[in-house]
Amino acid sequence: MAASTTVASNTPRPALPARSVWRRILSGDSLAYSVTFAAAAMILLVTGILVWELYSNSQASRAKFGWNFLFTSTWDPVADQFGALPFIYGTVVTSALALCIGIPLGVGAAIFLAELAPPRISDALTFLIELLAAVPSVIYGLLGIFVLVPILRQVEPAIRAVLGWTPLFQGPFYGVSLFAAGVVLAVMIIPFIISISREVILAVPSDQREAALALGATRWESTWDVVVPYARNGIMGSIFLALARSLGETMAVTMVIGNDPKIKASLFAPGYSIAAVVANEFTEATGDMYISALIELGLVLFALTIVINGLARLLVARRNMA
């Protein structure tokens, strides 16, 4: 390097002027803190308002039915008798069914896309999957009515032949049913599970794969024994998100579940979910008790989501400690 630069860097430069007060506020930590704090506080505020509104507006219903609201099955607006059990049942059963179908397919596809598929195919398919995740749920509902339900009618004898001995697949099958709702929900949550799980699996450091391969593991052994366990928490996260979506899904479910507030063991029977009944009946609800009961259903759904998610997280946390 030229000698002149050395000389120049040795002459002291004039000290920089102190920042003005205004500049200090604009570029300062305190401003950043306040703005980001306000953004974070919004979360608490919105949640608080939500819970409070649901709680206070369901006052009449809570006062009349108490805890029995959760354990009775009568839904009779004419007689002002309301019980949430069939809706809770429908919500839980359809979501459980969706997870039973969605987890193996979603995680399997994510493993394929992240570990086994050539990158070009993986990228193309991932683009499609992200597109699927953005499709409005009413479209999935239409798909359910016009495509899925006819298909299910076709395959129903086969399902009955194999699983008909269980109480889950008995009774007449009209198409719209808990089963159809569960399958539609599965179709809707699979893109979530795939796209998040794929990201998580891709983020597993390659030295983990190499460590397994270097011990003589096959590609599949390194994936299943090492990569997937390493990514397990993230995969669980994708499943929680999928679960939250399926518990709260409204439009697609109400289009295929049959909207019949009965509790039947058979998945072939029609049912009803909390979100579906609130959406269907809120506009027609006359009478304070009716409205109050629907709002309490909203509160129940909120609580249900929190409880189920909490239990799932607890399960994962305990397995991690073991």
Place this chain on the structure above:
Amino acid sequence: MSPAKPMPASAQQAPEPDMAPPSVNMAASGEPNLAAESATKISATDLNFHYGSFQALHGISMKIFENRVTACIGPSGCGKSTFLRTLNRMNETVRHSRVEGEILLDGQNLHSFEVSEVRRRVGMVFQRSNPFPKSIFDNVAYGLRINGVPGGGSPSRGELRDAVEHSLRRAALWDEVKDKLHQSAYSLSGGQQQRLCIARALAVNPEVLLLDEPCSALDPIATTKIEDLIFHLKSSCTIVIVTHNMQQAARVADYTGFFLLGRLIEFDETPLIFKNPAQKETEDYVTGRFG
């Protein structure tokens, strides 16, 4: 652990020639004189390796002798790690890579084996310690669980316990971890984690152990432990080590190969490489003139 210092004598040598591309393999015959003492374990002939359109190795011919430590030295990007990773076919996992030439393991072409068998027989330890997020015990036991035991079938609990203890003892880690075998491997220090990785590699009884800069992330004390370990292991195992640290090569290796720009410039007994190299590039490098 001081870095290489230029020797005064060579520092005085007058005008340094421009760094011409090194002559191809002039001294790299791969036949050091003392080879008679020991059998050839691995022999590479005219090895070329391409990452896509980039050729990383140019006509490498080199022999790895049984129960000896062979070091590969050279500046960053000279292909020494790439060479190491062709010896257990780990480079096959890189997309668009291509290997030409011949590698023999005990006289048999490396590519005639099942790839998992190659990797079981030729174990590898990586630059950054990479234990699995499992317990110490399960880390070491993993190779046995997937490969089974010599008699066939999966190992019994007793066999696993014995093999894990044996491997941890060979890696000089047993005394430090025997009371916490079921704790997470991540609870260990960096040097312990690296010895755990060595134990994990030893558990499947490899005939050759490849070490890819095993000490580059470790402090001097942990480095000394690994070097002691290498010294003890060579009676039961053939070792190839890639290292940036020339003193390390001089301390642990019986043979040393000097790589530059994808070529093997010189390969000989370690004392000769460091005291009396045949090639100008080797001398420049080992005296710290560049690299």
